[in-house]
Amino acid sequence: MAERKQWKWAADPSLNKMEFTKLEKDGLDVIETIVNTYSKEGFASIESSDMDRFKWAGVYQQRPKDGHFMMRVRIPGGILSSEQARVLANIAADYGRDLVDVTTRQAVQFHWLTVESLADIFERLASAGLSSFESCGDCPRQIMGNPLAGIDPHEVLDTRPIVAELEKFFLLNRDFSNLPRKYKISVSANIHNAAHAQINDLAFTPAKKVIAGEEVIGFHVWVGGGLSAKPFLAKQLDVFVRPEDVVKVAAGVTTLYRDFGYRQKRTHARLKFLVADWGPEKFKEQLLELVGELEPGGIDLTAGWNGGYFYGIHEQRQAGLNYAGLSVPVGRMNARELNELARLADEYGDGTIGTCNTQNVLIRNIPEAKVAAFRNEPMIVNRFKLQPNTFVGYAVSCTGTEYCNLAIVETKERMRSLAQYLDDTVVLETPLRIHMIGCPNSCGQRQIADIGLQGALVKTADGMVEAFDIFVGGTLEEPQFNRKLNARITVDRLGPFLAQLITLYKVDRQEDEPYWRYVERVGLSHIQAQVDSILQPA
Numbered sequence: 001m002a003e004r005k006q007w008k009w010a011a012d013p014s015l016n017k018m019e020f021t022k023l024e025k026d027g028l029d030v031i032e033t034i035v036n037t038y039s040k041e042g043f044a045s046i047e048s049s050d051m052d053r054f055k056w057a058g059v060y061q062q063r064p065k066d067g068h069f070m071m072r073v074r075i076p077g078g079i080l081s082s083e084q085a086r087v088l089a090n091i092a093a094d095y096g097r098d099l100v101d102v103t104t105r106q107a108v109q110f111h112w113l114t115v116e117s118l119a120d121i122f123e124r125l126a127s128a129g130l131s132s133f134e135s136c137g138d139c140p141r142q143i144m145g146n147p148l149a150g151i152d153p154h155e156v157l158d159t160r161p162i163v164a165e166l167e168k169f170f171l172l173n174r175d176f177s178n179l180p181r182k183y184k185i186s187v188s189a190n191i192h193n194a195a196h197a198q199i200n201d202l203a204f205t206p207a208k209k210v211i212a213g214e215e216v217i218g219f220h221v222w223v224g225g226g227l228s229a230k231p232f233l234a235k236q237l238d239v240f241v242r243p244e245d246v247v248k249v250a251a252g253v254t255t256l257y258r259d260f261g262y263r264q265k266r267t268h269a270r271l272k273f274l275v276a277d278w279g280p281e282k283f284k285e286q287l288l289e290l291v292g293e294l295e296p297g298g299i300d301l302t303a304g305w306n307g308g309y310f311y312g313i314h315e316q317r318q319a320g321l322n323y324a325g326l327s328v329p330v331g332r333m334n335a336r337e338l339n340e341l342a343r344l345a346d347e348y349g350d351g352t353i354g355t356c357n358t359q360n361v362l363i364r365n366i367p368e369a370k371v372a373a374f375r376n377e378p379m380i381v382n383r384f385k386l387q388p389n390t391f392v393g394y395a396v397s398c399t400g401t402e403y404c405n406l407a408i409v410e411t412k413e414r415m416r417s418l419a420q421y422l423d424d425t426v427v428l429e430t431p432l433r434i435h436m437i438g439c440p441n442s443c444g445q446r447q448i449a450d451i452g453l454q455g456a457l458v459k460t461a462d463g464m465v466e467a468f469d470i471f472v473g474g475t476l477e478e479p480q481f482n483r484k485l486n487a488r489i490t491v492d493r494l495g496p497f498l499a500q501l502i503t504l505y506k507v508d509r510q511e512d513e514p515y516w517r518y519v520e521r522v523g524l525s526h527i528q529a530q531v532d533s534i535l536q537p538a
């Protein structure tokens with residue numbers, strides 16, 4: 001066990017219970033205990049305080065709590081190799097009942113793991129240069145990035161080395177393994193905000209500045225974004241960061257969070273609460289004290305938002321090469337499909353695969369001459385489509401009651417079949433992003449959806465029934481979270497209700513007007529009136 005740190009908040013008696021657990025034994029120490037003890041002695045040997053620390057190893061108990069775990073694997077920046085993909089596929093096949101989920105932060109998630117399997121899984125991941133460590137827990141999580149980094153015609157800088165440096169700096173770094181709460185970083189130089197800067201705790205977005213007569217490409221810095229029950233959009237600090245200073249600035253921001261972040265209530269512990277209280281000015285002053293002077297902000301190079309979608313075949317920065325954006329409905333696949341993706345990446349591309357925060361994937365570096373054959377691959381024609389239908393293509397869903405202990409309702413299969421129903425019922429040629437979540441924690445990021453569906457229960461004559469609250473108008477194009485309508489729709493009516501609501505928009509909207517912009521133009525009360533008329537008893 002590593003030397004214990006003397007944290008300055010240790011003497012505070014008002015800390016929440018989890019803080020005492022973390023002070024007693026650092027979360028990272030559980031990895032050794034899992035490998036040496038629990039994976040040999042089994043589920044019954046796990047001490048209850050260590051069960052909380054399992055998150056630092058990247059594993060959580062799944063629902064029902066019957067001895068099975070889910071594991072999240074970090075895919076830094078959302079880029080992995082075909083070899084790594086095969087290792088992941090084999091883990092899913094051998095231990096995870098053949099299930100692989102791509103998450104909304106570009107990680108990969110397994111279910112059904114037993115504690116006995118964990119030591120072997122950690123080893124297999126390490127041998128492929130992958131890790132699940134600190135992908136859950138109060139620490140720096142999976143680093144989100146541009147899955148097209150290095151090949152993107154819409155990026156101003158290749159961020160792969162920066163993401164790799166950040167990963168190396170933070171992963172298993174005991175200076176930062178005891179944060180007040182989870183901590184999410186995003187880095188992208190894509191001008192269309194591919195890595196959803198405003199909903200991360202710390203984000204870097206592309207910028208330029210003339211310094212001493214020379215134009216420098218670097219980053220602007222955003223802090224304090226996050227979703228969950230009290231969502232906040234990150235605030236931009238008035239600083240310009242050179243690429244070589246990203247790690248230093250990230251370390252500074254994380255130190256501020258570690259030392260000044262709130263540790264009394266778990267629901268009031270994310271960086272967003274500190275940033276909201278301090279404001280960006282004070283936060284910047286404190287940061288500069290730690291990291292030294294930084295240039296004030298330069299020219300923002302962000303122009304709009306691509307939603308994290310890359311469907312179809314597109315030319316890369318490199319002439320003659322293409323990338324292929326593929327749809328994975330609600331992010332779920334099996335081991336055979338992941339292996340097949342690895343084969344396609346090797347045979348047609350350069351063996352790299354991108355994971356997208358829209359729960360989709362992409363294949364990189366396909367030479368022009370191979371594009372036609374690639375399009376005809378059965379897996380591309382039938383399953384991971386280049387041009388999915390609108391609703392299946394733009395549906396996102398969290399895990400829900402299938403495996404999540406916090407869920408109120410079932411989501412994943414429901415969102416999949418709902419999207420299919422809408423595609424069968426309403427013809428819409430422009431994207432309409434629907435995100436479904438099973439509780440207010442917002443893993444499926446419902447706040448940024450055109451239409452967000454949040455699970456709830458309603459009492460009926462037949463007992464408690466699953467239902468959804470409806471939120472409309474979310475976007476990061478002109479960043480705003482969607483807003484709640486006065487309507488709680490039981491699941492039996494959800495499909496027809498949405499089909500009617502979307503049909504009204506289709507009739508009323510201006511050419512190609514996205515749903516969020518339509519909501520802004522006509523106003524929430526207009527949408528509420530539409531809802532009321534749909535719900536009126538016949």
Ligand code: HEM
Nearest residue numbers: 103104105226227228270398399403404405406441442443
């Ligand atoms: C299956 C068990 C899971 C549990 C118990 C869980 C738990 C949570 C909790 C408690 C929060 C709220 C965080 C907060 O208050 O700060 C949260 C947020 C979040 N989770 Fe999960 N989660 C699970 C699965 C997932 C999955 C499958 C994904 C990806 C698809 C995911 C991605 C996220 C994201 C993106 C957020 C919101 C980001 C934010 O708060 O800034 N989680 N999760």
Ligand code: SF4
Nearest residue numbers: 398404407438439443
């Ligand atoms: S949003 Fe809620 S129900 Fe869905 S995975 Fe997250 S914690 Fe579970």
